[in-house]
Amino acid sequence: MKKEFSRRTFIKSLGLGVAGLAAIRSPAAIGSLAARSEAIDVMIIGSGFGGAVTALRLAELGIHTVMLERGRRWPVTREQNTFSSLQDPDGRSAWLSDVALLGEAKPIDKYIGVLELVLGNGIASLAGAGVGGGSLVYAGALYQPSRALFKSIFADSVDYHEMDAIYYPRVRSVIDPQPIPFDILARPEYAAARKWWQLGRNAGLRTKLIELGVSWHAVWEELQGIRKPSVIAGEFWYGNNSGAKRSLDRNYLRHAERHGHLEILTQQNVSAIRKGPDGRYLVLVDEIDTDGAVLARRQYVVKKLFMAAGSLGTSRLLVKAKAKNDLPELNDAVGKYWGNNGDFFSSLSGFGRHIKPNLGGPVPVAIEDPFNSLLPTTVECYADWSLEGETGTISSVGMSVPPPKGRFIYDKTTDDVVLNWPGNDPDIQRVTQAGEATYHRLANAWGLTDRVSPVRPGHCLTHAPVTASVTAHPLGGVVLGRATDNIGRVRNHRGLYVVDGALIPGHTGCTNPALTIAALAERNVERIINRDF
Numbered sequence: 001m002k003k004e005f006s007r008r009t010f011i012k013s014l015g016l017g018v019a020g021l022a023a024i025r026s027p028a029a030i031g032s033l034a035a036r037s038e039a040i041d042v043m044i045i046g047s048g049f050g051g052a053v054t055a056l057r058l059a060e061l062g063i064h065t066v067m068l069e070r071g072r073r074w075p076v077t078r079e080q081n082t083f084s085s086l087q088d089p090d091g092r093s094a095w096l097s098d099v100a101l102l103g104e105a106k107p108i109d110k111y112i113g114v115l116e117l118v119l120g121n122g123i124a125s126l127a128g129a130g131v132g133g134g135s136l137v138y139a140g141a142l143y144q145p146s147r148a149l150f151k152s153i154f155a156d157s158v159d160y161h162e163m164d165a166i167y168y169p170r171v172r173s174v175i176d177p178q179p180i181p182f183d184i185l186a187r188p189e190y191a192a193a194r195k196w197w198q199l200g201r202n203a204g205l206r207t208k209l210i211e212l213g214v215s216w217h218a219v220w221e222e223l224q225g226i227r228k229p230s231v232i233a234g235e236f237w238y239g240n241n242s243g244a245k246r247s248l249d250r251n252y253l254r255h256a257e258r259h260g261h262l263e264i265l266t267q268q269n270v271s272a273i274r275k276g277p278d279g280r281y282l283v284l285v286d287e288i289d290t291d292g293a294v295l296a297r298r299q300y301v302v303k304k305l306f307m308a309a310g311s312l313g314t315s316r317l318l319v320k321a322k323a324k325n326d327l328p329e330l331n332d333a334v335g336k337y338w339g340n341n342g343d344f345f346s347s348l349s350g351f352g353r354h355i356k357p358n359l360g361g362p363v364p365v366a367i368e369d370p371f372n373s374l375l376p377t378t379v380e381c382y383a384d385w386s387l388e389g390e391t392g393t394i395s396s397v398g399m400s401v402p403p404p405k406g407r408f409i410y411d412k413t414t415d416d417v418v419l420n421w422p423g424n425d426p427d428i429q430r431v432t433q434a435g436e437a438t439y440h441r442l443a444n445a446w447g448l449t450d451r452v453s454p455v456r457p458g459h460c461l462t463h464a465p466v467t468a469s470v471t472a473h474p475l476g477g478v479v480l481g482r483a484t485d486n487i488g489r490v491r492n493h494r495g496l497y498v499v500d501g502a503l504i505p506g507h508t509g510c511t512n513p514a515l516t517i518a519a520l521a522e523r524n525v526e527r528i529i530n531r532d533f
């Protein structure tokens with residue numbers, strides 16, 4: 001395995017001319033490379049939260065593991081220029097798109113950038129791509145749901161007491177998230193966050209500082225002009241150039257690689273999973289160039305396969321495998337029970353000129369409205385880069401507890417899987433109404449009744465269908481206890497596991513989901529290792 005990978009790297013480092021590249025990309029050339037097949041004991045597909053937790057726990061036990069990731073590595077450079085900026089996007093910002101995804105649809109070069117947009121019916125979803133997955137683009141919010149709301153996700157099938165005592169702290173011990181320190185909160189750049197705090201308190205709602213996976217020391221250096229303004233300037237959706245973000249490549253994955261048993265292969269886009277010989281799995285992979293062109297096709301024969309390609313990636317691969325009879329024993333729950341975490345967006349205005357909505361990131365303060373008469377909600381203020389130059393407005397993202405009515409369906413004509421979200425369903429519309437009720441409560445308590453902008457299920461995307469709602473928190477599709485057993489082992493498939501957000505039915509109880517995804521992976525992988533290895 002190692003040998004072959006370094007051979008390819010060596011060939012690349014020789015530098016192929018344009019003609020050479022064209023030759024290797026031609027279908028004939030790909031065909032001639034297609035038959036190569038390798039046996040692997042343990043493989044993980046995807047390097048986000050679920051994949052990174054799994055990788056570390058396997059590596060600690062000396063279990064050699066190969067991780068396939070479709071994107072590239074994104075090391076933060078001394079020059080602080082690793083990522084594209086939001087204001088001036090280039091190909092690094094988006095996964096194989098020729099227009100920028102956020103804000104104006106500016107043309108960009110097609111590249112294997114960090115943020116993917118997946119358009120479905122009635123929903124547009126965002127997800128991370130690259131080593132570290134969603135942690136490359138996330139706002140760093142590591143938010144634990146309350147006991148009551150956790151029960152609304154898993155009922156009693158996952159013990160909250162155990163999660164609270166063991167697995168949430170285990171994730172924190174690796175990423176070390178911290179709430180914003182008061183000396184930073186007191187800075188002029190964080191005026192909107194302070195106001196958000198006061199708003200919540202005034203309205204009689206629970207208001208808290210969110211634990212964030214950022215280095216506040218680095219943020220302090222941004223404020224001092226020692227590092228590039230990045231977190232403080234609302235840069236996080238395309239990555240943080242200052243190095244403040246504690247993405248997984250800098251903790252879980254780094255620790256796993258240091259153990260010496262994890263091999264991460266980048267630019268490996270898994271296209272299919274099939275039943276292989278002797279109860280093993282065939283994993284079909286396109287090795288891609290930085291513009292997405294296929295350089296080679298590979299096939300792995302795998303004994304134990306962990307799916308960690310995220311809710312969208314894992315669900316799409318397994319729904320396709322079932323529809324095409326590649327894994328015909330997958331049960332009927334595969335592809336179902338998906339939700340958008342109840343994401344909605346709005347803003348409040350009328351706060352005066354000292355409030356600069358584009359400053360003071362990422363998402364320092366949350367207001368919880370658990371007793372909202374429609375549905376519980378949480379609303380978090382965030383630094384909104386798109387409002388540069390404006391004053392007096394605070395942008396926020398909200399979350400709730402939507403019913404998991406989304407479904408992935410295989411389309412034979414396009415040979416693709418499409419996500420369907422019935423946005424007009426009255427149960428789903430209640431989320432928007434609940435969001436409106438929370439915002440009006442906040443505005444009324446501050447005497448700003450007319451200053452609530454309409455609550456939108458989504459924004460930021462200029463070229464997505466206007467009816468689509470947008471989520472940065474896709475969840476579900478291969479749900480725990482339905483498509484898998486209670487620890488993520490896929491039913492009827494020995495040695496096939498799901499360890500990512502696909503396990504969670506639709507929401508994480510009015511919180512950002514990454515902490516719960518990681519903690520659930522800690523719980524499940526511990527049990528899987530004990531029982532199956």
Ligand SMILES: Cc1cc2nc3c(=O)[nH]c(=O)nc-3n(C[C@H](O)[C@H](O)[C@H](O)COP(=O)(O)OP(=O)(O)OC[C@H]3O[C@@H](n4cnc5c(N)ncnc54)[C@H](O)[C@@H]3O)c2cc1C
Binds near residue numbers: 051142308311313474
């Ligand atoms: C802009 C943005 C901001 C966010 N902010 C927050 C936040 O502040 N807090 C929070 O809790 N959550 C946040 N999220 C959500 C969070 O990032 C996700 O919930 C989380 O990353 C999901 O973890 P996962 O393990 O399920 O999958 P992911 O982290 O999505 O990882 C999946 C990995 O699999 C790879 N992959 C996918 N398909 C394939 C394939 N076919 N072959 C090979 N590799 C593949 C992907 O490239 C990716 O690296 C945010 C998301 C976005 C998009």
